[in-house]
Amino acid sequence: MSSWLAEAAAVFAKDWRSEARTRYALNTLGLFALTTLVLVSVGLGPLGASAAGAQVLPFLLWIVLLFAAAAGLPRAFVQEEETHTATALRLAARPSTVFWGKLAYALSLTLALEVLVAPLFLAMVQLEVASPGLFAAGLAAGGFGLAAASTVVAAIIAQARARSTLFAVLSFPLLVPLLLLVVEVTRNAVGGEPAAVALRQLLLYDASVAVAGSMLFPAIWNP
Amino acid sequence: MPPVHLRFSGLARRFGRLPVLRGVDGEVGAGQVLVVTGVNGSGKSTLLRCLAGLLAPDAGEIDHREDEGEPLPPAERRLRVGYVAPDLALYEELTAGENLDFFARLRRVERERGRELLARLDLPPDRAAGALSSGMRQKLRWAWALLHRPGLLLLDEPFQNLDAAGAAAVGELLAEHLGAAGGTGRPGAAVLAQPIAPTLDPRLAVADRVELAG
Numbered sequence: 001m002s003s004w005l006a007e008a009a010a011v012f013a014k015d016w017r018s019e020a021r022t023r024y025a026l027n028t029l030g031l032f033a034l035t036t037l038v039l040v041s042v043g044l045g046p047l048g049a050s051a052a053g054a055q056v057l058p059f060l061l062w063i064v065l066l067f068a069a070a071a072g073l074p075r076a077f078v079q080e081e082e083t084h085t086a087t088a089l090r091l092a093a094r095p096s097t098v099f100w101g102k103l104a105y106a107l108s109l110t111l112a113l114e115v116l117v118a119p120l121f122l123a124m125v126q127l128e129v130a131s132p133g134l135f136a137a138g139l140a141a142g143g144f145g146l147a148a149a150s151t152v153v154a155a156i157i158a159q160a161r162a163r164s165t166l167f168a169v170l171s172f173p174l175l176v177p178l179l180l181l182v183v184e185v186t187r188n189a190v191g192g193e194p195a196a197v198a199l200r201q202l203l204l205y206d207a208s209v210a211v212a213g214s215m216l217f218p219a220i221w222n223p
Numbered sequence: 224m225p226p227v228h229l230r231f232s233g234l235a236r237r238f239g240r241l242p243v244l245r246g247v248d249g250e251v252g253a254g255q256v257l258v259v260t261g262v263n264g265s266g267k268s269t270l271l272r273c274l275a276g277l278l279a280p281d282a283g284e285i286d287h288r289e290d291e292g293e294p295l296p297p298a299e300r301r302l303r304v305g306y307v308a309p310d311l312a313l314y315e316e317l318t319a320g321e322n323l324d325f326f327a328r329l330r331r332v333e334r335e336r337g338r339e340l341l342a343r344l345d346l347p348p349d350r351a352a353g354a355l356s357s358g359m360r361q362k363l364r365w366a367w368a369l370l371h372r373p374g375l376l377l378l379d380e381p382f383q384n385l386d387a388a389g390a391a392a393v394g395e396l397l398a399e400h401l402g403a404a405g406g407t408g409r410p411g412a413a414v415l416a417q418p419i420a421p422t423l424d425p426r427l428a429v430a431d432r433v434e435l436a437g
Contacts, residue, residue: 003331010328014314021316084312088367090277091301092329222276222298 007093011101015076016108024079025072025109033068033117040064041124048127057127058186062142062179064121068113070171073150076102077158086158095218099151103210106147106154114139130192134199138189141202142182148206149174152213155220178205226253226409227289227374229274234283236269243269244280244435251430253374254401254410260420261435267416268308270435271377274414276300289374305368305400307361308379315353319346319363323370330371340366344392357384365393369400376400376413382421394424401427 019025040060047053080086089098118139122129129135153170157163181202188195229251236244243266251257261267272278274285276297286294287303295303313322323337341348344362346355355363361384368376376397382390400411412430415421420432 006331007329010325014317014325017321018314018316083315084310085314087277087306087308087311088313088326091275091304091306092326092371094302095298097329218298222301 004094004097007097008101008104011089011093011098012104012108015102015105019105025075029068029072029109029113030116032071033064033113036064036067037117037120037124041121044125046126048122048125053125053127054190055187057121057125058183058190060125061118061121061186062183064117065110065114065142065146066175066179068117069110069146069150073106073109073147073154076106076151076154078154078163081158090222095221096214098221099155099214099217102154103148103151103213106151107144110143110147111140114143127190129190131189134195135186135189137199138182138185138195138202141199141206142178142185145178145182145202145206145209146175148209148213149178152209152216155213155217159220174209178202181205227412228252228287229257229375229412229414230286231274232284234270234273234280234285236266236273236278236280244273246283247433247435249414249431249433251412251414253412255412255428255430256397256401256423257412257414257430257433258420258423259414259416259433259435260418261416262418265435267418267435268310268379271306271308271379271414271416274300275304275306275377287375303373303375305371305373305376306379307364307368307376307381309383311364311367313352313360313363313367315351318349318351319355319366320348322352322363323348323366326367326370332371336372337366337370340369340396343396345388358386358389361385362389362393365396369396374409374411376411378413378415380417381415382417398424398426 048057080089149171153167153174156170157166160166181198184198185195185202188198232248234244234247235242247266247270249257249259259267259270269278273280279297287300288294289303317325319341320337323341324334327334327337338348344366346359346362346366352360352363365381381393385393397413401413402410423429
């Protein structure tokens with residue numbers, strides 16, 4: 001394994017080890033995901049069986065995923081700053097390995113969240129997916145975008161004082177295009193329609209945010 | 224192998240309108256300690272953070288070289304120095320051993336080096352860092368700082384909270400570092416900042432003393 005990859009893997013493994021001890025992100029993600037899931041399914045019932053369901057439910061699925069992710073993911077860097085461990089990390093790891101290690105951790109959490117939420121959501125609202133492959137690709141690409149955008153925003157807000165305000169201001173322009181694209185892909189997957197253009201745009205979004213984040217991160221991380 | 228050398232001149236740093244460092248100079252070579260003293264708020268910690276590459280000075284130059292190389296850029300300085308300071312914390316939810324294992328992976332150092340330092344400092348590897356006493360945490364900072372056998376140690380109040388045995392153990396490690404930086408075969412250097420000049424082991428060569436005005 002290259003030394004760069006080994007460093008990033010060490011950051012990833014450390015974050016999971018810390019999470020396994022504190023369970024902060026897992027509990028928060030789980031709580032928000034299940035609460036919104038139950039509310040949506042109880043409120044709407046088996047909406048998937050109706051024609052309107054295929055149009056509306058993809059939005060609701062991603063709202064559930066976004067709420068849960070927004071509650072748990074932005075802690076990645078804030079916790080390092082608040083507990084003063086960021087200094088040790090700055091002095092021991094290259095910034096790019098910290099960024100990609102944290103992004104891999106956020107991605108694994110997001111994918112775990114999707115694996116938990118998506119099947120439950122489909123079952124509870126009785127929504128059938130005509131193109132399961134496209135549905136899974138949308139979840140994977142959307143999950144990556146959510147993790148990448150959250151990691152970039154988390155890195156920026158960790159250095160700021162007015163964190164909650166800055167989180168909202170920065171997240172809105174980053175997340176809205178992602179959600180519009182991923183909802184379109186999901187809706188097309190449910191209806192069995194092609195979504196090559198939206199999927200390509202989604203992948204382009206993912207690559208842009210990850211590359212821009214990786215390039216910006218050294219300047220953000222080292223004051 | 225030619226050893227470490229640090230020289231800084233005209234270092235200035237302000238926070239907003241408050242000037243903290245005003246044109247500070249100093250130099251330390253291999254096998255030596257540079258002692259920095261000054262009252263609280265005189266800028267000792269700020270100076271060390273600048274030297275470590277954690278803060279960019281507003282003015283002045285830092286020339287940190289190793290092995291006859293070019294001056295290290297801040298990004299490299301950060302990775303090369305060993306740093307002990309009150310504001311440095313390790314992961315409380317991980318054990319002392321797990322903390323050093325993690326940083327050993329980042330630093331590409333063998334795991335046994337961390338275990339050896341923990342044993343020398345009489346620290347239990349299986350106790351969570353959050354459950355260590357303040358003196359034990361200080362010793363863990365020392366172990367963390369020495370893990371990668373740095374050429375230059377930056378020590379901000381490094382004897383804080385240590386009992387007599389702890390102070391003797393870290394004093395011994397400092398002497399070894401200056402003699403042959405953690406067994407690398409080349410002498411290391413150190414910058415030591417304290418409010419009042421410490422009583423150092425007579426074996427340690429003091430390069431110079433810098434008194435910061437409050």
